[in-house]
Amino acid sequence: MSSLRAEQISVTIDQYRLLDAVSVALHSGEIIGLIGPNGAGKTTLLRVLAKLLTPDSGAVALDDISLRQISPERFARRCAYLSQGAPTHWPLRVDKVVALGRLPYLGWRQQLCAEDIGAIETALALAEVAHLRERLVTTLSGGERMRVLLARIFASQPHFILADEPVAALDPYHQLHVMELLREHAHRDTDDRTRGGVLTVLHDLNLAARFCDRIILLAHGRIVCEGDPRAVLTSPMLQQIYGISVRSIEEANEFSVIPWRRTHG
Amino acid sequence: MTAIRAIADKKLLPLLIAVLTALFFFALSQGPAVLNWLAALRQPHTSIDGVIFWQVRLPRELLAVCVGASLGLAGAALQGLLRNPLAGPDLLGVSSCAALGAVLALYFGFAAVTWLALPCGGIAGAMLAVVLLFLVSGRRASVLTLILAGIAVNAVMSSFIALALNFSPNPFALSEMMYWLLGSLANRSMNDVMVSVPFMAVGWLLLLSCGRFLDALTLGEETAQSLGFTAAALRWRIVIGVALCVGAAVAISGNIGFIGLVVPHLLRPWVGYEPRRLLISSALGGAILLLLADIVVQWLSAGGNLKLGVITALIGGPFFLHLIVKQRGLLQ
Numbered sequence: 001m002s003s004l005r006a007e008q009i010s011v012t013i014d015q016y017r018l019l020d021a022v023s024v025a026l027h028s029g030e031i032i033g034l035i036g037p038n039g040a041g042k043t044t045l046l047r048v049l050a051k052l053l054t055p056d057s058g059a060v061a062l063d064d065i066s067l068r069q070i071s072p073e074r075f076a077r078r079c080a081y082l083s084q085g086a087p088t089h090w091p092l093r094v095d096k097v098v099a100l101g102r103l104p105y106l107g108w109r110q111q112l113c114a115e116d117i118g119a120i121e122t123a124l125a126l127a128e129v130a131h132l133r134e135r136l137v138t139t140l141s142g143g144e145r146m147r148v149l150l151a152r153i154f155a156s157q158p159h160f161i162l163a164d165e166p167v168a169a170l171d172p173y174h175q176l177h178v179m180e181l182l183r184e185h186a187h188r189d190t191d192d193r194t195r196g197g198v199l200t201v202l203h204d205l206n207l208a209a210r211f212c213d214r215i216i217l218l219a220h221g222r223i224v225c226e227g228d229p230r231a232v233l234t235s236p237m238l239q240q241i242y243g244i245s246v247r248s249i250e251e252a253n254e255f256s257v258i259p260w261r262r263t264h265g
Numbered sequence: 266m267t268a269i270r271a272i273a274d275k276k277l278l279p280l281l282i283a284v285l286t287a288l289f290f291f292a293l294s295q296g297p298a299v300l301n302w303l304a305a306l307r308q309p310h311t312s313i314d315g316v317i318f319w320q321v322r323l324p325r326e327l328l329a330v331c332v333g334a335s336l337g338l339a340g341a342a343l344q345g346l347l348r349n350p351l352a353g354p355d356l357l358g359v360s361s362c363a364a365l366g367a368v369l370a371l372y373f374g375f376a377a378v379t380w381l382a383l384p385c386g387g388i389a390g391a392m393l394a395v396v397l398l399f400l401v402s403g404r405r406a407s408v409l410t411l412i413l414a415g416i417a418v419n420a421v422m423s424s425f426i427a428l429a430l431n432f433s434p435n436p437f438a439l440s441e442m443m444y445w446l447l448g449s450l451a452n453r454s455m456n457d458v459m460v461s462v463p464f465m466a467v468g469w470l471l472l473l474s475c476g477r478f479l480d481a482l483t484l485g486e487e488t489a490q491s492l493g494f495t496a497a498a499l500r501w502r503i504v505i506g507v508a509l510c511v512g513a514a515v516a517i518s519g520n521i522g523f524i525g526l527v528v529p530h531l532l533r534p535w536v537g538y539e540p541r542r543l544l545i546s547s548a549l550g551g552a553i554l555l556l557l558a559d560i561v562v563q564w565l566s567a568g569g570n571l572k573l574g575v576i577t578a579l580i581g582g583p584f585f586l587h588l589i590v591k592q593r594g595l596l597q
Contacts, residue, residue: 076491
């Protein structure tokens with residue numbers, strides 16, 4: 001089974017302790033929701049896992065090989081990163097954006113080969129954006145655009161997807177759609193070697209409860225609680241960390257929480 | 266329109282190459298004297314035709330091609346790196362910094378010591394400007410910050426050029442100043458070609474090798490890095506490539522404006538906005554535009570007093586205004 005592990009990660013920037021001895025492990029076959037109040041260190045942790053930020057102490061390992069020993073291209077083929085807000089600076093065609101996902105495979109080749117084109121087509125179909133392929137990415141709606149960026153990630157055929165707030169600013173329909181696509185990535189294959197894993201930063205507790213196999217709750221640079229959504233998203237815990245009261249819903253074996261009221265200040 | 270775009274998608278490069286070749290030979294045939302080509306090719310050193318062809322026209326047009334290509338390519342690379350269609354080596358002050366470097370090398374005697382001094386002065390100036398730009402504006406600079414920084418750098422460098430020329434023991438300081446500020450390809454020799462083109466060629470190779478990184482930068486710097494690119498190293502490669510291209514070009518031709526701004530912007534829709542494909546087409550487009558401008562200059566001024574930069578500014582200035590109007594939303 002593949003894994004992406006961070007052990008005892010600490011990050012200090014300008015004397016601020018952003019992460020303090022945080023350890024997480026992402027395995028294939030699971031989707032983890034990383035939640036926590038603003039400024040908890042969620043994005044910093046994701047960047048450390050994505051090899052974008054070198055921690056001051058601690059180590060990250062992919063399949064028990066230290067990230068320092070893995071070349072950028074090799075790592076890019078295994079782990080894909082969806083940045084917060086995910087800008088697109090030029091009005092490229094949708095299929096060209098998705099083709100960018102093949103960059104880690106190109107090396108010195110000038111042209112896409114049959115395998116690249118196959119991966120791009122599969123990715124377009126998976127993210128249900130094949131019909132948009134000739135549109136310019138800047139003319140798409142927010143939901144369509146996010147699906148195109150997900151297709152770009154699928155085109156890299158990564159094991160692990162690290163996504164930073166992929167559903168922010170999307171309407172409910174597209175929020176559900178994007179979360180379904182991410183969960184699919186982790187649950188689709190039954191073969192442990194090809195099965196993917198997802199770690200996603202979320203602010204929506206309801207989506208986190210419904211779609212994630214495991215929740216990691218981060219506050220002030222430390223992991224406060226970790227485990228099954230029902231075990232983490234409890235009323236006392238959320239009151240302590242977020243300062244809110246919640247309504248929990250249990251329906252047809254599915255669990256959900258809705259933020260209800262502020263309890264402090 | 267989409268059908269035209271589809272054809273352009275495949276045929277753009279051959280088309281640009283064909284236009285460039287045709288213009289090159291047309292430019293060679295232009296000039297005050299009517300050239301006997303056969304005599305020029307058969308007796309390069311002994312006939313008048315030969316001397317005009319080999320020592321006047323060929324170096325001039327070769328430089329027009331190489332300088333134009335360098336400026337177009339550097340513009341496309343800068344716009345890709347900064348993800349900003351308003352970037353250009355001249356607007357950002359890179360060209361005027363290069364000009365100052367060359368002026369200092371030339372008028373304070375370094376150029377007399379070694380022929381390397383002139384292009385190296387230009388390259389050092391260009392390098393300084395790009396690094397300065399990064400320091401002043403930071404990595405996530407807004408359009409406005411960049412342009413304002415460029416205005417400041419341009420103003421300071423132009424005054425330094427004037428100052429340097431004033432202090433130099435040179436009776437032609439004023440006309441020389443016009444040359445450095447507006448650019449010209451008149452009276453260049455094969456020697457000038459040899460001195461500058463190798464530097465530009467290295468710059469071309471460096472910039473062309475960054476195409477895929479520029480493609481990836483479309484999705485932002487972090488995503489580019491997550492796609493397997495070492496952003497810091499590649500950014501330096503582009504900075505050095507731009508400095509070599511612009512520095513060597515300006516050292517030999519003065520500060521020819523607007524090519525690096527206009528050409529990438531005109532060609533971008535025809536390459537589907539892909540930064541990598543824009544590089545090579547902007548190089549060809551820059552060469553074409555500068556050849557055209559040079560032909561116009563030769564037509565308009567038989568005496569050779571009209572500077573090349575006047576023509577490119579006449580084309581580029583209004584174009585730049587048009588661009589600003591279109592980009593107003595981005596600037597606010």
